[in-house]
Amino acid sequence: MKRVQYDRHGGPEIMYFGDHDLPPAGDGEVRVSVRAAAINPFDWKLRQGAMKLFSGRRFPKGMGTDFAGIVEAVGGGVANFRVGDEVFGTVDFKRSGAFAEAVMVKASHLAKKPPQLSFAEAASLPIAAMTAWVAIIDRAQARPGARIFINGCNGAVGAFAVQLAISRGAHVAGACGPASRDNVRAAGVHPIFGYSDSQTYTLQGTYDAVFDTLGTLDVGPSFAMLNPGGVFIDINPTPARMLRGMLSQRYKLAFATMGIKRLPEIAELAGNGTLRPAIGLEAPFTDALSVIADTEAGRRISGKAVLAF
Template identity: 45%
Template sequence: MMKRVQYHRFGGLEELRLDDVPQPEPGPGQIRVRVRAAAANPMDWKIRRGEMKMLSGSRFPRGLGHDFAGVVDAVGPDTVRLKPGDEVVGVATIRAAGAFAESVIAEEKNSVLKAPSMAFEQAAALTLVAVTAWSGLVMRAQVRPGQSVFIAGCLGGVGRAAVQIARMRGARITGSCSAGGRDEALALGVSDVVDYQDFDAAGYPGLFDVVFDTAGKLSLSQCGGMLKRGGQSLHIVPTFAKMIGSLFSPRRRLVFGNPTPESLASIAEAGERGQLIPAIGRIVPLSEAIPALVELEMTGLPKGKLVVVPDQ
């Protein structure tokens, strides 16, 4: 048996339980990982509330959490890259989830070797946000040296990763955040910092090759007005208008955190080189995960990633 944070129906925070469940067994192409660290993402509570059931399915009980780092302790048939004893980082699937646990089942294709110099906590905190930013800036927009990128929400989880990836790609970065985050954004690599409360998209006509709305606050028309000819806007909050808009114009792209071995390996290498560093706000043991998740969802605190580690 093992401990796992899970819920038995869609709903509010009161549905969360820390239960004893049977130790899972990996199937074909899967690995079982002894979790050393797992990180929270807004997607976790959106799924728990039932807002993503088209993707997550409605099977219960459901585990919580997707980002993990740990040590492989069992492999299923048809695994080819990883073996017991490997230190890995990865993302559990939306349907399976379950990273806030003593062990998690993951697809081998969604897991790679952890960079040796990165702590498990850092590796787990980086995974999904960096995969999302990488999917947008590298795989979708193919950002190149000398291009101009606007990142809305540049100090959020995805926004912070996007700034660092855009900087790696040689782009010039403008970003929006709170006035109090200005110095932090400049230190991260943002050249021009905009207070999001005073931001007016009309003041930036046709200036950017890429507009990446990681905060979900900009409309399609605002983003379009900020783009150069041939530019692209990227969106991680899939509103109805943005889903429809992305169907009719290659300049508008919805971005999802779809991990691949290649993107995960590139992210791990960037982490090893110190080019991708997550902001960790709090680290708690698994036994205290539910109160910490409640506080995070209700208050937005702490700033930075919430990381869950095994009980000592």
């Protein structure tokens, strides 16, 4: 089968369509015929080598993480999925490769696709929604009346974070770029700030949680945005940000992988319309190399870029 792969860490020019054979499904594994795969910043960060300590140096490596498709085969001990089921999920990042005609995944990394969602919409959920879940439900503990500020509230993670927080009764303020304002207003964010307005973020009060989806807020000064007991949530840690943050009990990290068990709940929330994936571009798999490169370079329309098979 064909997949997008690379033979060393580097820029978009090293990606190519390669042939790859999947082994038979092992215990606890499911083989899925991919119908749609969504592009995440994580995919090109992995290819660039940002996580090579964890992802290892064995090449070629398949690219892509989030997908939706149809179960083709199940391994031993898999009771909750059958051949023919429509599913969505996320590939373990050590064995990434969802930009492919088929993937092999642990059953624990899959959920049934809500029938109300297209394959493209379901593929847009895993990393972004799991990260938003960990940040907003686990870290911020969103609850009625809580005040939450989301920096980058119209990105894939940011938009799901807004939807989750509002569904829990929280009040959400946030910052976004000018092109995102209409979306963000419609989602119920108020007030809406620009990225250059940081002096005014607390004019209408401080917050129980500040969720920085972009990694662009200064960690130390941002603690002044918090109520007593409030938390600052980071999903783009660098050594400097972590060093600054670790000096405070208020700095919390959130990673998508911490939310893997939430996939069934995420499916339920997407099925009932609480989580609403936004697709910006659906392109054929044959265009994968240029679509990934364009997305990585920021040349795209608002919403997820999805490869369709």
